[in-house]
Amino acid sequence: MITVDQQNLVFEPLDESAWRLCDTNIDEHDAARLVAYVERVDGGYEAIWLGLGMRPSWYASRDDVLRTAQGLRRPDATTTRSIPDPISLVTPV
Secondary structure (H helix, E strand, O other): OOOOOOOHHEEEEEEEEEEEEOOOOOOOOOHHHHHEEEEEOOOOEEEEOOOOOOEEEEEEEEHHHHHHHHHOOOOOOOOOOOOOOOOOOOOOO
């Protein structure tokens, strides 16, 4: 779960050009702590969001990644997930 407070979101380095974006409000042994993998690519940053139903996306800065992460947990934020179509209960003929 992503918190609205930016100070709870931290970049944990994986190497010189890759990070994990983590929510420090969640226990370090809980997989939900991991929000995204972020990598420096093509003059910007690619974020691979985990558990949010979002496709990988490109950002000009790491601050832009943080702002997006904050916005994802706003109560009025929309999701890319959809409600499945109901299954018809018609008996086959």
